[in-house]
Amino acid sequence: MLETVKLSKSFKGKKVVDEINIYLDAGESVGLLGPNGAGKSTTISMISSLIRPTSGDIKLDGKSTIKDPSEIRKVLGVVPQEIALYEELTAYENLKFFGQTYQVKKDILEGRIQEVLEMVGLKERQKELIKTFSGGMKRRINIAAALLHQPKILILDEPTVGIDPQSRNHILETVRELNKTSGTTVLYTSHYMEEVEQLCKRVYIMDRGKIIASGSKEELLSILSTEDTIQVQLSNRSESLIDTIKSFSNVFQLDETNVGLRIISKKNSNLLSKLVLASEKEGIQIVNYQVEIPSLEDVFLHLTGKTLRD
Amino acid sequence: MSSFIKKDILVFWRDRKEILMALLLPIILIVILNFAFSGLFKDDEEAIHIDIALLVADDEKVGKEQFEHAVKETELSPTEKEKVLDEAANLNPVGLIHDFLINPEIQDWITIKEISEQEATKQVNNGDLDAIIRIPEGFTYEVLSVVLLDERPNHIPVNILAKDPSTEVGALQDIVHNFVHSLNVQFALGSTGETVYAEPVLPQGGREVVEGIDTYSISQYFTIAISTLFALFLAQTVALKTVTEKRERVVNRILLTNSNPINFLLGKTVSTFILVCIQMVITFTAVQLLLSVFPGKTLEFWVGLVVIMIAFSLTVAGLSSLFTSIVLHLSDSNTASGLFTLIIMGLGVLGGSFFPLEGLPNVFQKIGEWTPNGLTQTTAIKWIQFSDMSDLFFPLTVLTAISIVCFAISMSIFPNRGRI
Numbered sequence: 001m002l003e004t005v006k007l008s009k010s011f012k013g014k015k016v017v018d019e020i021n022i023y024l025d026a027g028e029s030v031g032l033l034g035p036n037g038a039g040k041s042t043t044i045s046m047i048s049s050l051i052r053p054t055s056g057d058i059k060l061d062g063k064s065t066i067k068d069p070s071e072i073r074k075v076l077g078v079v080p081q082e083i084a085l086y087e088e089l090t091a092y093e094n095l096k097f098f099g100q101t102y103q104v105k106k107d108i109l110e111g112r113i114q115e116v117l118e119m120v121g122l123k124e125r126q127k128e129l130i131k132t133f134s135g136g137m138k139r140r141i142n143i144a145a146a147l148l149h150q151p152k153i154l155i156l157d158e159p160t161v162g163i164d165p166q167s168r169n170h171i172l173e174t175v176r177e178l179n180k181t182s183g184t185t186v187l188y189t190s191h192y193m194e195e196v197e198q199l200c201k202r203v204y205i206m207d208r209g210k211i212i213a214s215g216s217k218e219e220l221l222s223i224l225s226t227e228d229t230i231q232v233q234l235s236n237r238s239e240s241l242i243d244t245i246k247s248f249s250n251v252f253q254l255d256e257t258n259v260g261l262r263i264i265s266k267k268n269s270n271l272l273s274k275l276v277l278a279s280e281k282e283g284i285q286i287v288n289y290q291v292e293i294p295s296l297e298d299v300f301l302h303l304t305g306k307t308l309r310d
Numbered sequence: 311m312s313s314f315i316k317k318d319i320l321v322f323w324r325d326r327k328e329i330l331m332a333l334l335l336p337i338i339l340i341v342i343l344n345f346a347f348s349g350l351f352k353d354d355e356e357a358i359h360i361d362i363a364l365l366v367a368d369d370e371k372v373g374k375e376q377f378e379h380a381v382k383e384t385e386l387s388p389t390e391k392e393k394v395l396d397e398a399a400n401l402n403p404v405g406l407i408h409d410f411l412i413n414p415e416i417q418d419w420i421t422i423k424e425i426s427e428q429e430a431t432k433q434v435n436n437g438d439l440d441a442i443i444r445i446p447e448g449f450t451y452e453v454l455s456v457v458l459l460d461e462r463p464n465h466i467p468v469n470i471l472a473k474d475p476s477t478e479v480g481a482l483q484d485i486v487h488n489f490v491h492s493l494n495v496q497f498a499l500g501s502t503g504e505t506v507y508a509e510p511v512l513p514q515g516g517r518e519v520v521e522g523i524d525t526y527s528i529s530q531y532f533t534i535a536i537s538t539l540f541a542l543f544l545a546q547t548v549a550l551k552t553v554t555e556k557r558e559r560v561v562n563r564i565l566l567t568n569s570n571p572i573n574f575l576l577g578k579t580v581s582t583f584i585l586v587c588i589q590m591v592i593t594f595t596a597v598q599l600l601l602s603v604f605p606g607k608t609l610e611f612w613v614g615l616v617v618i619m620i621a622f623s624l625t626v627a628g629l630s631s632l633f634t635s636i637v638l639h640l641s642d643s644n645t646a647s648g649l650f651t652l653i654i655m656g657l658g659v660l661g662g663s664f665f666p667l668e669g670l671p672n673v674f675q676k677i678g679e680w681t682p683n684g685l686t687q688t689t690a691i692k693w694i695q696f697s698d699m700s701d702l703f704f705p706l707t708v709l710t711a712i713s714i715v716c717f718a719i720s721m722s723i724f725p726n727r728g729r730i
């Protein structure tokens with residue numbers, strides 16, 4: 001439904017976004033991950049028509065949106081990285097104003113305002129000035145303001161930066177709900193790996209203006225390595241069993257740890273059945289067998305040589 | 311659009327400091343300036359009051375007899391002699407001076423004492439009297455000879471005696487000189503000795519009093535100058551709110567709502583207009599109640615004043631929309647506020663909001679009259695003086711035109727996309 005084609009942006013000759021191709025299918029929930037300065041916000045600003053790309057195109061249902069951004073503006077709800085609200089107005093007054101500018105019909109606007117306030121859990125505090133709100137509450141109203149016109153696509157730019165866990169959970173829950181129940185397409189930007197892991201089916205990883213990897217979580221993890229790390233806990237320690245395991249063809253390495261053994265093997269070599277046979281022979285039981293799951297954080301580290309948050 | 315207006319007014323209203331600045335400061339300033347300056351000007355008016363003594367050393371009867379004798383000695387024909395003597399009988403130079411000095415308009419600032427020469431000299435020396443006007447012996451004869459027989463005067467007919475040559479005495483000298491001059495001219499032109507009335511020409515610096523025309527007072531000047539100046543600042547205040555809106559990214563959010571930029575600008579324009587009107591109403595009402603700046607004015611006068619101020623508010627509103635568009639283009643808010651302050655101060659100086667333009671060279675006055683505040687000021691002051699409807703048409707058209715031009719420019723430079 002939405003795609004970018006070789007989308008690029010330079011500021012004073014410096015390429016900040018470099019020929020990126022990303023797409024969103026209807027109803028999808030997609031993550032855009034990247035460290036500070038990767039170009040996430042710039043990408044989002046281009047998609048949402050706030051800044052003009054240096055080159056490349058953005059297509060909504062196959063039609064370019066660069067010349068006439070009015071169509072994409074209609075279907076898009078954008079939650080900017082910064083709080084974009086009037087500090088001197090109350091939550092309600094802000095929502096009413098933005099609802100009116102979004103041309104939400106008069107007779108349903110009031111209902112919408114209460115609905116979105118309910119969604120972000122701030123119905124009781126709607127009469128208070130934004131400037132008296134905590135950072136987390138401001139962020140929640142910031143999201144609410146982007147939902148008034150019931151956008152088909154919701155773009156969130158780091159909506160959980162610097163807020164308390166309670167507000168954060170609330171925001172994640174709200175986004176998940178929107179995606180699930182009303183089928184809103186979501187593009188979620190963050191440098192919190194675990195948020196993206198929780199929310200998104202598909203992830204783009206961006207660094208220095210380029211998309212360096214993309215795909216489902218599993219696909220991304222699979223590029224991490226060709227090995228599995230397996231933790232095994234046995235009822236008894238046995239020198240001969242250790243030797244037997246070492247002799248398995250796919251095992252590269254075996255270390256003894258304080259709880260048992262750590263085996264590094266070729267990926268998906270299915271050691272378990274062989275291990276069960278060998279330990280039965282020795283009369284030893286396998287108490288625990290676990291293939292360690294690498295995180296996207298590890299993938300990122302693998303790809304860029306740096307962590308997401310530095 | 312109404313949502314934009316409401317938003318802008320609400321945002322302004324919530325900022326108490328700004329409200330106080332915009333609404334109270336002009337009133338306070340006008341009151342202070344009024345007290346500071348009205349004292350000064352009252353002193354001036356008192357200072358221009360002159361006490362004089364009129365001493366007549368001339369005996370009119372003797373003078374006339376002397377003139378009659380002189381006429382008989384001339385080589386005129388008997389009929390001409392009779393005509394000259396007829397005119398002489400009707401002409402009474404000493405009386406004319408006396409009448410002139412007790413003319414009601416002159417009396418406002420000249421008091422004539424009828425005392426002896428000795429007493430007058432004493433009082434001039436101790437400062438109780440400002441001057442003595444002395445009509446010398448032979449004055450009647452001299453004047454009659456000059457005006458009726460075309461003879462050259464032997465000596466200056468009227469003396470003014472004063473202790474020191476102050477401005478008041480200078481003023482008096484001017485008046486008497488003007489009077490005598492006009493007397494000469496009138497007779498030279500062949501006036502037949504009917505009642506001579508010389509328009510008193512008053513010295514510069516005093517209140518100019520012209521029959522049938524109201525003057526304007528210093529407090530009226532301040533009221534108009536200060537209120538127009540503060541209205542201009544209001545345009546800046548509203549426009550600079552856009553800096554905050556930009557910094558807080560609400561401008562981006564508004565752009566994303568796809569609403570026509572005209573709404574954003576019209577919001578600023580109309581809310582500025584409303585705020586300026588409120589500011590004006592409050593300022594004029596408060597100042598009128600506190601100082602009664604416009605005493606005894608008719609309803610018609612007030613309606614005219616309101617119309618002028620509405621036209622000016624329109625211009626200010628146009629200006630604020632222009633400022634708003636400029637803010638959206640400038641990346642630095644300090645540049646914007648500096649630029650606007652400069653523009654407003656420039657308009658203030660040129661338009662005579664800080665001091666009246668009357669003292670400046672003509673070029674400046676002409677330029678000043680084309681600034682919105684200067685134009686409003688001169689129009690309002692004219693209205694205070696003459697209340698002539700036909701004086702309003704041109705300036706009101708100009709003010710409205712400025713407003714429309716400003717708005718058109720701001721529309722054409724309004725950015726369609728925000729910036730990061």
Ligand SMILES: Nc1ncnc2c1ncn2[C@@H]1O[C@H](COP(=O)(O)OP(=O)(O)OP(=O)(O)O)[C@@H](O)[C@H]1O
Pocket residue numbers: 011012016034035036037038039040041042043081158191730
């Ligand atoms: N208007 C601009 N002018 C010049 N450089 C800019 C501008 N906007 C962004 N940049 C630069 O572009 C790069 C990418 O910025 P961007 O805000 O898109 O990163 P980001 O991925 O959103 O980072 P963060 O996680 O910190 O929000 C940065 O190096 C930034 O300095």
Ligand SMILES: [Mg+2]
Pocket residue numbers: 040041042081157158
């Ligand atoms: Mg960012």
